[in-house]
Amino acid sequence: MIRFEHVSKEYSRTGFALKNASFHLRKGEFMFVTGPSGAGKTTLVKMVTMEERPTSGVVRVSGYSSESIKRREIPLLRRRLGVVFQDFRLLRNRTARENVAFVLEVTGADTEQIKPRVLRTLAAVGLSDKADRLPSELSGGEQQRVAIARALVNDPFVLLADEPTGNLDHRIALDVLRVFKDINLRGMAVVFVTHDRSLLEHHPGARIIELDEGRIVGDSAAEEDPAA
């Protein structure tokens, strides 16, 4: 799945964004990553997508290792990940349906399958009736659902969400959290990054990793699984 082994990331201009971080995300697990601003949460996500490489240590994701992955393998790795951002990142001139279909188009999916897969995924996030709306015709919470559908449509093994509720009201944030919980119930692993600790109590069973100044200062599962 995902395994960090003594991972540090040092930026030449700003110093350590991540320091000696180790953890192992198991199949189907729901994991919160929390901590104050600048703690290294986004850096952790970028390590998983291999947008950034560790300065030291190893990141292992789905059979790939940060030490040995080749440039042309990175797209293949990313097809196995679903990523959701705070700012949705939808294409403004495309409808919900087209935004989701875009992923399949550009990763070479079978044309025949695109439509049914898109509709099924939009149904899974509860947006069947708004499939033909543009992002500007959707609320923030609905836009984030489209983004979740887009992350899901390629059948990843994990959903990575970097502050997915950061732009939403608390009530809407809880709705979106529920969508992630539903998806997790169907067996998909979730990494949910948030600095909003009040969300954590709405999913008591989840694992929580706490970051501060680049260090993992708390891991609710650490006792059971001392990583690497």
Add this chain to the structure above:
Amino acid sequence: MSYTSREAFFAFRRSPLLTALSILTIAFALYTLSVFGLVWLNIERVLADVEERVEVVAYLEDGAEPGDTSVLVREVAAYPEVDSIAYVSKDAALERARTDLSEYSELYSDLEENPLPASIEIALKPGYRRSADVEDVARRVARFPFVEEIKYGEEWVEKLDFLQNLSLFLGVVVGGIFAGIAFVSIGATINMVMISRSEEIEIMKMVGAATGFIARPFVIEGFTKGVLGAVLALALLTATFETLQQRVLTLEFYAPIQLVLGVVLGGCLGAIASLLSLRRHLRSW
């Protein structure tokens, strides 16, 4: 419509001016190159004609002994460059002058003494008919003491040689400058598209679109611009050729296969320009 075909002509709509500039500069690059190439081709043909007839003629002093002459003939015939050699006696020269220049035959008819020298005509083997070789042979023949004068088409050959080299040089330099401008303007178009498409490209990277897939529309677009430029160049070239043909003389034109290759070359030029400027963007992926 598929992603690639939809995106490939995005820049055409988005910035027609920049696109037109790219196509025009490619057209000028290829036009310049092809016009000078045509000059080269035609000089080459003339040179081939001239070369056929290149020979070195050594005029002999009147006092040359027949023995000396036969030594000369034997030695020169042994030069590796020499194809055949012919001795023209004073009498034979006069005879030839009478028939060749029949209008002036009176001039030759009542001469007390034959003013024409005996000569040796040296034909060179193919491959030794360029100016450097001809000069070399002439220099060696001139060393024989009873050779009075040497003649060969030196100026002609040298001038044509020079013109040919000049046309090649100009074609490469001027064509290269236009090709450089074409590369820059294609690069600018790609940067522009990259910026206006940055959201889309970011998402493609994020969801794992292959790098080649992301690059493909840009390369297709570059290739198309190159082909359009080449077709434009071909039209200009044909017009130029027709005009020259009417005004001047019969000229040689490119073979059809060469024209097809030229158009493909234009396409490749455009595609390569696209790839080169994409590389910068590709590296950050």
